[in-house]
Amino acid sequence: MEIQEIKQRFGIIGNSPLLNRAINIANQVAPTDISVLITGESGSGKEVFSHIIHQMSPRKHGPFIAVNCGAIPEGTIDSELFGHEKGAYTGAVGERKGYFETVNGGTIFLDEIAEMPLGTQARLLRVLESGQYIKVGSSKVEKTNVRVIAATNVDVYDAVKNGKFREDLYYRLNTVPLRIPPLRDRKEDVYLLFRKFTSDFTDKYRTPPIQLDEEAQQVLINYSWPGNVRQLKNMAEQLAVLERDRIITAQTLLTYIPLEMGGRNLPMRVENQPKEDFSERDILYKVLFDMKRDMVELKKLVADIIEHGGISINHANHSQTINQLYRDIELPNAPEAQFTLQQPVNSNNNSGNNANPYNITQDAEEVEESLSLIDKESDLIRKALKKHKGKRKLAANELGISERTLYRKIKELNL
Numbered sequence: 001m002e003i004q005e006i007k008q009r010f011g012i013i014g015n016s017p018l019l020n021r022a023i024n025i026a027n028q029v030a031p032t033d034i035s036v037l038i039t040g041e042s043g044s045g046k047e048v049f050s051h052i053i054h055q056m057s058p059r060k061h062g063p064f065i066a067v068n069c070g071a072i073p074e075g076t077i078d079s080e081l082f083g084h085e086k087g088a089y090t091g092a093v094g095e096r097k098g099y100f101e102t103v104n105g106g107t108i109f110l111d112e113i114a115e116m117p118l119g120t121q122a123r124l125l126r127v128l129e130s131g132q133y134i135k136v137g138s139s140k141v142e143k144t145n146v147r148v149i150a151a152t153n154v155d156v157y158d159a160v161k162n163g164k165f166r167e168d169l170y171y172r173l174n175t176v177p178l179r180i181p182p183l184r185d186r187k188e189d190v191y192l193l194f195r196k197f198t199s200d201f202t203d204k205y206r207t208p209p210i211q212l213d214e215e216a217q218q219v220l221i222n223y224s225w226p227g228n229v230r231q232l233k234n235m236a237e238q239l240a241v242l243e244r245d246r247i248i249t250a251q252t253l254l255t256y257i258p259l260e261m262g263g264r265n266l267p268m269r270v271e272n273q274p275k276e277d278f279s280e281r282d283i284l285y286k287v288l289f290d291m292k293r294d295m296v297e298l299k300k301l302v303a304d305i306i307e308h309g310g311i312s313i314n315h316a317n318h319s320q321t322i323n324q325l326y327r328d329i330e331l332p333n334a335p336e337a338q339f340t341l342q343q344p345v346n347s348n349n350n351s352g353n354n355a356n357p358y359n360i361t362q363d364a365e366e367v368e369e370s371l372s373l374i375d376k377e378s379d380l381i382r383k384a385l386k387k388h389k390g391k392r393k394l395a396a397n398e399l400g401i402s403e404r405t406l407y408r409k410i411k412e413l414n415l
């Protein structure tokens with residue numbers, strides 16, 4: 001297929017030599033069954049390329065599945081990928097098919113491959129070499145025919161040097177390396193992408209078209225884009241929704257680049273960019289969205305109280321919201337107590353309680369403290385992030401875990 005056709009078909013924007021080169025490699029390797037290791041910074045388009053390769057391969061009518069190796073707990077990843085027998089471990093009540101069985105005849109995309117545990121790597125190597133695997137808790141050898149595309153935003157060879165990644169597997173996966181260039185190395189694509197994204201989003205939200213003035217265009221092109229195409233896309237979406245003045249100046253544009261992502265002094269040298277900082281912004285978004293949700297809940301609650309003189313719907317949820325808020329606010333000297341909302345006292349049964357019909361009580365025994373490790377873990381992570389104002393590196397230090405583990409936990413626990 002012609003390179004322009006491929007771009008058209010998969011919505012790929014850009015015309016820089018590095019991007020075209022990556023598309024050419026994908027095009028050449030797609031019809032084969034060769035494993036591909038896609039490397040590239042976060043948000044650069046690795047997943048997009050995995051789809052291109054699958055869709056242009058003879059397996060295109062077969063299944064495709066993307067698995068994030070960094071997000072599956074070490075204890076279950078073998079069974080997710082390769083399946084297990086009934087009773088293979090405590091809790092394995094039934095038999096389970098793994099992805100290598102269900103995707104037979106198709107393609108599996110193993111994202112964040114450097115996070116794969118060593119034991120799983122051994123199983124993966126075997127399946128790559130011979131198409132054979134064994135379910136957890138079984139001794140029967142099974143056969144499958146799956147093409148593997150792996151991706152990483154860290155240097156897997158570093159993991160090899162540190163004994164965390166099998167060298168033989170590394171070479172096996174890396175038969176055809178496919179490097180997706182960071183956006184700052186394809187400056188000529190930045191404005192093209194921006195125009196496409198803003199026009200898509202203004203269509204989607206039915207807002208007037210967006211334009212950048214001269215200076216803003218320069219800022220856009222010279223910025224280092226640590227979050228790559230994803231960051232650019234997010235910014236385009238925000239501009240399309242939020243800006244009243246549709247001719248964007250450099251100054252306005254700068255407000256969309258968080259300080260810790262180089263918004264302080266543009267343009268910024270690439271070496272100064274902490275690689276993963278963009279996700280601090282994701283965390284911030286999350287916090288804002290959570291706050292908004294809490295506000296909506298609270299408004300509902302107040303409206304209920306005013307309208308019905310009582311709490312008519314979902315009072316259980318409301319009381320949870322209040323408890324959560326109470327915990328979140330972390331008032332200085334807050335007592336270790338919880339608010340519980342009780343149902344309004346029935347008016348027939350007039351017991352003189354009307355002064356406080358909702359009977360908001362502070363009751364230390366009413367709500368049991370959660371002893372779940374997961375809750376505790378999320379709590380600690382939240383607190384550490386809060387203490388260090390969302391700086392993951394510092395939070396990870398304080399928690400005594402690596403930044404990467406913290407990153408994974410944040411994803412895993414959906415914080």
Ligand SMILES: Nc1ncnc2c1ncn2[C@@H]1O[C@H](COP(=O)(O)OP(=O)(O)OP(=O)(O)O)[C@@H](O)[C@H]1O
Nearest residue numbers: 011012013041042043044045046047048153229230
């Ligand atoms: N050349 C491109 N043209 C248009 N859209 C693109 C291009 N490259 C990436 N995108 C878009 O950018 C976003 C990020 O791409 P993708 O999810 O493939 O990145 P990634 O490298 O897998 O990121 P991560 O490492 O965080 O998983 C997606 O919405 C994707 O559609």
Ligand SMILES: [Mg+2]
Nearest residue numbers: 043046047111
């Ligand atoms: Mg991805």
